[in-house]
Amino acid sequence: MTVLLSSDTGGVRTLTLNRPHRKNAIDPELWSALRDALTQATDDRVRALVLTGAGGAFSSGADLKAGDTRHPLDKLRALNEVALLLHELPVPTIAKVDGVAVGAGWNLALGCDLVVATPEARFSQIFTRRGLSPDCGGTWLLPKLAGLQQAKRLALLADTIDAEEARSLNLVTWVVPGERIDSYVTDLADRLAAGPPVALAQTKALLNEGTDRTLREALAGEARAQSVNFATTDVPEAYAAFTERREPHFTGGWHRPSEDPSCAKQ
Numbered sequence: 001m002t003v004l005l006s007s008d009t010g011g012v013r014t015l016t017l018n019r020p021h022r023k024n025a026i027d028p029e030l031w032s033a034l035r036d037a038l039t040q041a042t043d044d045r046v047r048a049l050v051l052t053g054a055g056g057a058f059s060s061g062a063d064l065k066a067g068d069t070r071h072p073l074d075k076l077r078a079l080n081e082v083a084l085l086l087h088e089l090p091v092p093t094i095a096k097v098d099g100v101a102v103g104a105g106w107n108l109a110l111g112c113d114l115v116v117a118t119p120e121a122r123f124s125q126i127f128t129r130r131g132l133s134p135d136c137g138g139t140w141l142l143p144k145l146a147g148l149q150q151a152k153r154l155a156l157l158a159d160t161i162d163a164e165e166a167r168s169l170n171l172v173t174w175v176v177p178g179e180r181i182d183s184y185v186t187d188l189a190d191r192l193a194a195g196p197p198v199a200l201a202q203t204k205a206l207l208n209e210g211t212d213r214t215l216r217e218a219l220a221g222e223a224r225a226q227s228v229n230f231a232t233t234d235v236p237e238a239y240a241a242f243t244e245r246r247e248p249h250f251t252g253g254w255h256r257p258s259e260d261p262s263c264a265k266q
Contacts, residue, residue, distance in 0.1 A: 004033035005054070011047035011193035012186075020055025023100055025063035028070075031078045038085035044252075047193035049089065050185060051112055052096040059105025061126060062136075076135060079104060083137040086111040087208065090201035092192040096185045097163075098178060102126045107136035110145065110171065113204060116185050117163040118178040123171065124160040144211055145170050196234040197252035231255055 005016040015037050017024035026034070041049050053059050068075060086093065086108065095101075095109035097117040102124040109115055125142070127134050134142070134155050142151035146169040153159065166172040176184045192200070202225035210218050229235060233253035241248035 003027070003030040004037060006037055008045065010190065011045065012050060012189040013041055013046045013048075014050040014052065017051075017053040017059050019063075020053075020057065022063060023057040023060035024053040024055070024105065025060045025066075026104060027063040027066035028068050028075075028078070030063075031082060034082045035078070035085060038082065038089060041089055041091065046091055047195075047197055048091055048189045049093045050096055050189050051086075051093060051108065052185075053099070053105075057099035058095070058097040058101035058109060058121070060100050061103025061105045064130065079136045083107070083111055087137065090204065091197070092195075092200055092204065094185055094189055094192075096181060097121045097172070098181065100124075102160075103130075103134075104136035104138075107134065107138040107141060110141040111137055114173045114188070115166075115171070116174045116176055116181060116188070117166065117172045118181050119163050119175060120178060121163040121166070121172075121175075122160055123163075123166050124158055125155045126158050128156060129158045142171075194247075194250065196229075196232070196238070196248075196250040198232045199229050199234060202228060 001018065003018055005014075005018045007014050007016075015034070017026065017030065019025060019027070019030060062079070092114070093112040095112035095115045097109055097115060098121055099118075100122050101109050101117075102122075103126045106123050106125065125134055125138060127138075133139075138155065139151075142154060146154070150169055154161070161169075163172055163175045167175050174184070206218070206221055206225055209221065213221065231254065233255045234248070234250045236255065237250060238248050
């Protein structure tokens with residue numbers, strides 16, 4: 001069985017965790033496949049990424065029965081590498097969640113930029129029930145998204161919550177009926193894939209970094225990002241599309257103005 005399925009449609013890459021017999025629990029093979037897939041997702045053809053699970057579950061977390069004989073630090077390095085790759089991926093990411101998303105599986109979903117869940121989705125920071133503490137970025141993600149007190153509640157008590165409660169805590173972006181989630185995520189991913197890739201990457205990075213910066217640092221970062229954006233073909237394309245009353249066609253190309261003849265003589 002291929003533990004990770006990958007498919008591309010119109011600039012959208014979908015990665016599907018494919019161990020349904022274990023509710024997509026992530027074993028060493030799947031961690032390795034995720035690392036490789038996220039590394040390759042920086043390809044110019046990928047404009048948005050969807051992460052989901054097969055068989056009616058997102059992921060039941062790290063597979064503790066996988067018989068992994070590596071030292072725990074080596075195991076955690078693999079998890080950390082995947083979490084960082086997902087967080088720093090320059091393209092927008094969407095988690096499509098049905099069924100369980102617990103432990104490291106939930107933290108993978110939280111590591112995506114947007115989370116779309118069905119009403120049947122269930123979430124838990126299950127770690128303390130296993131005598132463990134959160135990993136895969138959970139201790140960084142939860143306080144930023146839900147606030148420190150709710151993060152402590154979820155992590156210390158390992159409560160299971162439903163999709164509506166997760167949405168109320170800013171841990172799910174949208175709750176969509178199961179029969180509509182595929183079309184909903186497809187439309188959302190297509191909208192992101194049609195956006196200006198450089199500007200989206202700059203925006204994502206600024207927002208990820210913004211909560212740890214002073215206002216002065218954030219403003220300086222915005223100025224640098226805008227300088228990069230103005231150097232793309234997408235800015236003049238956006239103005240042209242507005243003037244011509246049409247949808248813009250963004251490519252992320254590099255804009256090189258015609259050389260000033262007066263400068264060329266010097």
